[in-house]
Amino acid sequence: MRVLVIGSGGREHALAWAVSKSPILTHLFIAPGNAGTEALGDNVVLDLKNHGAIIDFCRLMAVDFVIVGPDAQVVAGLGDDLRAAGINAFCPSAAAAQLEGSKNFTKQLCAEMNIPTAAYAHFTDEQSALEYVREQGAPIVVKADGLAAGKGVTVAATVAEAETAIHECFAGAFGASGAEVVIEEFLEGEEASLFVLCDGENTLMLASAQDHKRAFDGDTGPNTGGMGAYSPAPILTDALTREVMETIIQPTVEGLQRRGTPYQGVLYAGLMLTADGPKLIEYNARFGDPECQVLMMRLQSDILELLIASAMGTLIGKFAEWRDDVALTVIMATKGYPGSYETGSEIHGAEELDTSSTRVFHAGTRRADSRLLANGGRVLNVTALGATVAEAQRHAYQCIEQINWPEGFCRKDIGWRAIERGE
Numbered sequence: 001m002r003v004l005v006i007g008s009g010g011r012e013h014a015l016a017w018a019v020s021k022s023p024i025l026t027h028l029f030i031a032p033g034n035a036g037t038e039a040l041g042d043n044v045v046l047d048l049k050n051h052g053a054i055i056d057f058c059r060l061m062a063v064d065f066v067i068v069g070p071d072a073q074v075v076a077g078l079g080d081d082l083r084a085a086g087i088n089a090f091c092p093s094a095a096a097a098q099l100e101g102s103k104n105f106t107k108q109l110c111a112e113m114n115i116p117t118a119a120y121a122h123f124t125d126e127q128s129a130l131e132y133v134r135e136q137g138a139p140i141v142v143k144a145d146g147l148a149a150g151k152g153v154t155v156a157a158t159v160a161e162a163e164t165a166i167h168e169c170f171a172g173a174f175g176a177s178g179a180e181v182v183i184e185e186f187l188e189g190e191e192a193s194l195f196v197l198c199d200g201e202n203t204l205m206l207a208s209a210q211d212h213k214r215a216f217d218g219d220t221g222p223n224t225g226g227m228g229a230y231s232p233a234p235i236l237t238d239a240l241t242r243e244v245m246e247t248i249i250q251p252t253v254e255g256l257q258r259r260g261t262p263y264q265g266v267l268y269a270g271l272m273l274t275a276d277g278p279k280l281i282e283y284n285a286r287f288g289d290p291e292c293q294v295l296m297m298r299l300q301s302d303i304l305e306l307l308i309a310s311a312m313g314t315l316i317g318k319f320a321e322w323r324d325d326v327a328l329t330v331i332m333a334t335k336g337y338p339g340s341y342e343t344g345s346e347i348h349g350a351e352e353l354d355t356s357s358t359r360v361f362h363a364g365t366r367r368a369d370s371r372l373l374a375n376g377g378r379v380l381n382v383t384a385l386g387a388t389v390a391e392a393q394r395h396a397y398q399c400i401e402q403i404n405w406p407e408g409f410c411r412k413d414i415g416w417r418a419i420e421r422g423e
Helices: 010-020 051-060 071-075 078-084 103-113 126-136 159-170 238-258 291-298 303-312 389-400 416-420
Strands: 002-007 027-032 065-068 088-090 120-123 140-144 153-156 181-185 190-199 203-211 214-216 220-223 228-231 264-274 277-284 326-334 358-362 365-368 371-374 378-386
Touching (some): 065 078, 071 078, 088 303, 103 120, 103 238, 190 291, 190 303, 238 264, 238 277, 264 303, 291 326, 358 389, 389 416
Parallel strands (some): 002 027
Antiparallel strands (some): 140 181, 214 220, 228 326, 358 378, 365 371
């Protein structure tokens, strides 16, 4: 089977790596890929916004199956366009992907299907939103309605902070994504994520994970696209997982079916584990980044076979086999991220660390002759296995010590909550 993976980040490197091990794969393309994916297949320069060019490439190169990684292409309907051209793809429809593309869409579905989530209000003008937060008080959560690369959410400790976040949204800080705003009650608890494959009707639970959104140690600093993650998340027990499947995932799948927009792809449920039980924070309509990296490190089944079953409506009878080990990944980012930063700095020592229990997934890298250069904000995903979260963390940071990149930084405490509990 000839497969094309769409995307250039750590998620796509992890997916390409996992797909490359499939016995049914005959050739792998990655568009555009990065310095890490070039060892797994052919990197291809394509304009990801030009769906026609992607379709033409697939026809020219006889691509059998396309795996769409990034949220922007999912929400933009690349999967719809590929299927209309007769090309099979792992990517939900644009209609179903509104689960990620519009927070208000998801909140409306939650209300319709009685899915537990935070109380909220939706606004299309700044003044009404400001009046609402002044009435509600703080803490309170302000979210840009659309895609914002993981940075459009403000957990405001004060009304003034919420007002600033609202102003930034309506002033264009997130472009069209901030033209509408969802304001939610602040939920107390610990966050975790659950990943589930759907084929439109049936589901296959994959695994849980926890990530770290804040830029700096102790969960401080600005929100990012993610600075590290580990899987499984011990706090998401078997009993809680069953509750999430019954009260959140299944009603979502049924609600979208009822609307005539069945969901085929991966459902990434961001959860808050509250004293009142698990509540949905948000959905993503693709694999998480960096959660995908730790999932692929633990997965022992053929990921390509599972993704095809999801896309073709044949998940019944499929199962996913996992390592018992914990996988943990630490993001190495360019200094300045998630603010302004410079690209082009050279990285040494990152490409000699891959073993059976450690792997460096590339996110923002490029090659210049034989040199490995940083080419983005989040640059490397240093990933390791261990019997416990603490052991996996130790292995990951031992790898990081061998990487020579003065212009980079990382958090030193990925997995700290689980480690404090002795997990």
